[in-house]
Amino acid sequence: MSISSSRLQPQAPVGHLLERGQVLNHFVCDHPMTLPLTFPLLTAATFTIALLAGLYKCIIYPALLSPLARIPAARWHARFSPLYSYYIKYVNIENRTVHDLHTRYGPLVRLGPNELSVNCFEGGLKTIYTGGFPKTEWYHERFTNYETDNLFTTTDPKEHYQLKRMVTNVFSKSSILSSSALRITTSAVIFDRLFPILRESSRSRKAVNIHPLDYAYSMDSFTGFQLGGKLGTNFIQKTEEREWYTHHFFDGRPYLFWDFEVPNFTTWLQRFGIRLVPEWCAESQVALEDWFMPKCDRAAELVASQDEMQLQASGDWPTVFATLKQKYEELDGKSKTPTRAGESQLYPHRLEIASNLFDHTVAAIETSGNALTYLHYELARRPDVQSALRAELLTLDPSRDRKSELPDSKALDALPLLDAVIHETLRRYTPVGGPQPRVTPRVCTIAGYEGIPPVVRVQASSWSLHRNPKVFPDPEAWRPERWIDATPDELTEMRKWFWAFGSGSRMCIGSNFAMLSMKLVVAAVYAHFQTSVVDAEGIEQNDGFSGGPIGNKLWLQFDEI
Template sequence: MGSRFTIPPPKEDHLRKLLLRVIDELADGNGPCTRRQSSALDLQWKVDRHQGPVVRLNPDELHFNDPHYYDEIFNIKNGKTEKPYNVANTFGPYAAVIGTVDHDLHRIRRGALNPFFAKRSVIEILPFVQDIIERLSDRYDAASKTAEPINLKYSYAALTLDIMNEYCFSKDTQTVMKSDYGRKSFDDVDSFLAISLVNIQIPWLVKAIYSLPDWFSRIINPAMGDILDVREGLAKLVEDIRHGNDLSYEKSGHRTIFHDLLESRLPSSELERVRLRDEAFSLITAGSATTAYVLKAVSYFIAANPAVRQKLFQELKTVIPGRGDRPRLQDVEKLPYLTAVIQEALRISQPVTHRMCRAFPDKALTYNGLTIPPGTAIHSTTLLLHENEKLFPDPQAFKPERWLGEEGQELQRYLVPFARGTRACLGINLAWAELYLIVATVFRRFDFDVSGVVRQRDVDVAADRILPVSAPDSPGMIVKALAIED
């Protein structure tokens, strides 16, 4: 027959579909569950391991767990690439790049943003990025003198949020200077993400939720009310720029995303208030949360492994001779061990946990002689790829050495934290620059006492909310900074 229906469903397919829906909706990591026992990833992982590399989730959706097929799924040569409606609306009915179903509309929206995240544009904004990093370093220095605990979950989130706010709107929000690093706002985002899996499985429900009056949403979920306030605050920033009430960018010394967008030649429909509000919320949330999670994880793994810590420190000293010197991106990105440490952190921390999904309306794909009709939703889970034991023996161990030498070069094709293809992560260049500069700055100047950190509770992915979350009883990642003197 040569169709998706020739790919067998798992046994008791109707029951499995129900389980996927229920587990997806309730995946919050509560109870005595260990990693992957609290999300649909656990079910997916078990099914894929026992039933082969491709499983039919339902008549229109296939899931692949074949590392060698990943490039075929996320290949730009596949032509028009769409995101199924329910997946596109993961975070609600957003008119942002991340929530765009149609290929042509996605190309227009992403094309307008691409120049801001090109490598050259990222290099141009590094001065203010490093200024914000220095603020955080100063706070770590102060904490090291008083033995004051630092919560790395929130300090890194504050850092990446400040960077995105400055780049998007030329707003110096100074979240890193708040005593608690703005903890409540990040907890609100975690609560907001909890509904994302419901959005995927019951897409009509999200429309109903977002059609409710704001006052009613606040009664149902106070955190959702706070998120609505954030969105409206972003809408006001957009309108202030549109009407010439905000000229802060003229003093900033760098271009900003939304000042430039509003002066672009985009169709008027693409510059409407709600459209740009949604884009702003998407950029700031995704651009801060994912990088912050990786920074938290890499800090733990460096500090918890003295051999890694010492080797990294010695390498950093070769390009950052003085403790107070600012690293230069062109220097640190050439350091092989630092690069390997970051690559291993990206692999093991899983910046995006849920199944990645694509559909190709004009092209049929083939897999081992089977034809996959155009329009079929094709899923692949990065976590399963990054924990493939054949590619990454002892996958739960933090081993930067995996990425060194010729064998490490061969593994590069299987490291896909930012996905690939026309819908790959927009901010990959900025994320890499942040990771290089922040890790280099922090670990040239500090070590961390992580004796109070419990990896399974505070570091590992405990639940899938599209983005990773730690166990519900985790306080974050509380450490003590130890200043390293020259």
Template sequence: MDFDSTHLHETLPRLLKAYWPPVLVGLLLLHFLANKFRSGLVSIPGPSLAAYTNFWRFRDTWRGTAHKSYRELHDHYGPLVRIGPNIVSVSDPEAIPIIYNIKTDFHKARATSDGTASAEVQKFIYKKKRVANLFSHIDPAVHRSKKRLFGNAYSLSSILEAEPGLISVTTLFMKSLRERSSKPIDLGEWLEYYTYDSIGEIALARRLGFLRNGGDIDGMIPLGAILSNYASVVSQKPILDWFGLANPLFPYLLPSIETKNGVLNLTIKTMEELGFSGPPENLKSCTGGDFLSHMARARAADPERYSSDDILIQTSATVFAATDTTAITLRAIIYYLLRNPLVLSRFTAELDAAEPLLSPVITYRESIDTLPYLQAVVKEAMRLHPAIGLPLERYVPAGGATIAGKFLPAGTTVGMSAWVVHRNPDIFTEPDAFVPERWIGSPPDQLKRMEKSMFQFGAGARSCVGKYVAQIQTSTLIPQLFREFDVQLEDKDKEWEVTARWFVQQVGLVVNLVPRRST
């Protein structure tokens, strides 16, 4: 019998129309099965659903429980946990120098159908386009180039040049607290106001006005929360990004996402005042120690390397990122001090003993030289409550890699969470206890192992460039606060609320403040 192609052409559309539901179901089943039995990952344990689809990660991040659930998974399954079809969470501290090395052969993960886009999603909109900053650049060559451009402005010595501005913010912060010390105060909120104003001084040589206003300015806080939560949740199902910020029509459909970006607008205004909008020779002579003044001097010296747009994007990103992370760390230090009276007593004794050596507003160098126990307190708080709640994701390079005794094929996304690594009982005895003494009295070998396992700023070539910002603020604000006030929890039996998206935010640090000395 001859084959009748005309008859087939007429029949096939009718068959597809009649049977498309089972065909679609069959294709989906094949897709899920291919995910489940992916070569090299099928033997790695984890939640049953996670092997088939990234929905497990999406749901867990949406709930805000990743800081707890990832640790529970590793406690149950071991150092490697499959948390997505092509994604493995790693808890072994020995893997830190493998995954996060100086060579950066483990690159940041791009958005794929079965992967994630934690870096790519964390871009913001400028001139109707999504733009990348130092954190969100995926290409390692581009990142190296940008880091060479901006790295010096993030050095400890450079940031310390802005310390006079920080001292003025600290003075205003203490004055604001003193004026409100007659009744309970949400110190967690005020710490965020402090970080916005202090980062404004570090980045722009100007306060943003939060402390003066006693609250948010231009919706900066809610906008930052929206963008952070969006990035953390959408990165678990990257296809969703194309219905949001990645859609080229989005800036036109919702132009306020750019026009009402208070941090971006303030940075633009400051740059215009300095002459960035004109030719490099019109830049004002900047002698300040803030980030933007550093960049103005760099652009004036080499305008070909330093574009105004690059400087604008990186300066704005510095304000957004450093405010949340520093506020989270400051809250954690205070909360754990108040929850541990013996630690608080030892710290205040050290502070009182150092009083003759301290300026009216404590400087960074004074803190480092005279308050060693404080540094242990800060480090222990960062161990128990790192600011980032999700794994920092990387691609396994060509040729694959052996991690925690298991070979993982090239292209696998791997990541480590500080919330998991910092509670490894093989490294940190009593991992859930707040014990600053571990950083003072441990044997040298143990201290070295603990130091190598600290991951609050990441590691390797992509480690956080803003770590010195947090170091200076925690070293100066915390002792100044407890020098001026007896700080007491309003409700000693009530724990605060913690939600983990990209940042692990806390709510409920309500305290009573009793002045310790006259103004």
């Protein structure tokens, strides 16, 4: 049975429609104030409700009712606005400012509506960093290479655990101290490349700007171990290549804030043709990646076609590359990461390997390089410490008479004054003094404050941790003897607060290499040379995430003995 459409949709005669239109027109004309009053009232009510809701959400709740409201705030407006946190990052005064805030307000400070800074071990470092609080996307945005995550950037705990297992053994202290390849490559870097420059300073009585050479040594030493002597860098001797690298690596630093702290705002402005970050910044990153990738590809060829024993003996075996490649192949032999347009995977996991290795080099050149510069600076001002260190070094075999050999790594590592000099430099001039942000995974207690909600950014910084006067008396002074004269209990407490390499599962994977690499070059240099300061203008440490001398130089006179 069908139903007529005319019954469902009755049609009125045209005359009736006209009559209805006249009635409507008559109603509107006779009641002119009805509609104009109704709509503005509704609009005003809606606007008022929206305004009140916005005030409650953005100001009243975060400032007065949030569980974070009882935490001391950096400024009154930091309770509901992130502008103060952005400001201290943008003008590069974050480390000193946050430390002053902790000195004034205690171990927990609110920097923004959803950002806390913590400066304590119990309830702070122990809770956050050994408690497995996840990393923020900030790491992914800032440290990803080849558009591919690596050990440092991944926020997934399982993925991080898997990646860390791949390289844990090759970077373990026992492996580092017993590595013959490391000794061969580092010995060549020190005695064949660095020493001729220092001897020329002694012979000609001309000062040397040691700061760029510290960067160069750190890079050459690490890439020699990572990729082998043939494929590692030679920044000490190849000045042009070193200057090209440091130009691309450092010159974009003033623009990092826009991309990594306020990326959405930066992207939004680009829609209107306003670029806060010049295009050449991204081009510099690509240039560095393109410079590094062929080294990885040649390392893959070495691993595939040459004899490992022969390459180990010559120091040309790409130790870290080979380990990482083998571990990836053991997983599944296939890359999980899509390639860039037009790029083919020459071997499985090419981009993942390159991203991880490139990240290692970034850490090596800057952190160890800056630490060595400040170590040279302090030793050059203290002839008495130099003499004591030299006396300690000359107890090792080989002595100064055997000028082209390095002492045994294990014996070197056990020297108390050498270890104290490096630890104190890393404490006083921590290379990465900026905050290491994490996110609260659940409701938790931090620094004695209960009920901290999930998804709050929490962070500690080594700059502040290393300046706790109860743990490190007279913290601004460089006093290596504090590590030797401390009681066992004091030393335990100092090591708990020492955070140059982080802590927990995310602790710096290359810490053992960094320590030995610095000890090797310091031992070699100060067993054979005496140093003095010629020009240290601008030696003050930059107050950024990572910090070297603001003047980018340190001129020393080297005198061979």
